[in-house]
Amino acid sequence: MAISFACPHCGKQTSVADQYAGQTGPCAACGQQITIPGAPGAAAPYAYKPAPSSGMGAGMIVLLVLAVGALCVIPVLIALLLPAVQAAREAARRMQSQNNMKMIGISMHNYHDVYGEFPPAVVSDANGQPLYSGRVLLLPFIEQQPLFDQFDKSQAWDSPANMPLSQQMLPVFTDPSSPRRMPGQTDYLFVVGQGTLYDPARMGRKGLANITDGMSNTLMLVEVKDSGIHWSEPRDLDISQPMPLPPGNHPRGNIVGLFDGAVKFVSDSVDPSIVRSMATSDGGEMASLDY
Secondary structure (H helix, E strand, O other), rough: OEEEEOOOOOEEEEEEEEOOOOEEEEOOOOOOEEOOOOOOOOOOOOOOOOOOOOOOHHHHHHHHHHHHHHHHHHHHHHHHHHHHHHHHHHHHHHHHHHHHHHHHHHHHHHHHHOOOHOOOOOOEOOOOOOEEEEOHHHHHHHHHHHHHHHHHOOOOOOOOOOHHHOOOOOOHOOOOOOOOOOOOOOOEEEEEOOOOOOOOOOOOOOHHHHHHOOHHEEEEEEEOOOOOEEOOOOOOOOOOOOOOOOOOEEEEEEEEEEOOOOOOEOOOOHHHHHHHHHOOOOOOOOOOOOO
């Protein structure tokens, strides 16, 4: 960078390199001694230069943007995924419930193989007074032999000796989606009532030969929400008249078991007359449920 100056003696204009700033020498025109303006190593006029960036500010901004974006996106993702997760869980619970009913159906047929008939829905004493449910008789066939041995078969289900046993939760009698508001509740009920295999007026054995409507057309069990019935209690689902199925533990219908061992899911919109026809074991109806 050049330094321009005028000789104070003769006014001669001269330019020299800035490296000579502050030095003294003779003027090229008049020979008088002059000092070149400026100090040795003097800095150039001040100009603003931004400090070098370390990159931390930009990084923090990026992180802040990502965090705000995540806060906005995560609720949306949860809202989109939650129904799918809930549907998957419901499907798993419904499958487990169907497996429970299949196990009960198999135990019914195993009992039939041993005794030549299905267990009664109600076990009564010599005077005809109800004692406990036929589900108690199924205990040895559902891997509950110790519980069966402890149960006093000469007393009622809610006697002081039997009530603590009746309040035990047995997974095979419990729907995974059940609210389970009562200890010992069963979510699977026998179909009983006039015209059913468990008609109180029916005398004699209750075997496969008594199901003349066809085992695949006759209801044996129905899954019910909040039944309020202990598994040992001699009380079940009475379908003596046309009626809709009671609410189940699963959306839009009930799990049912047929006497042929099949387990189905039945829509809650099924006609009450169809439900009644499917409940009877020898009514002569050819009705079938729309699955």
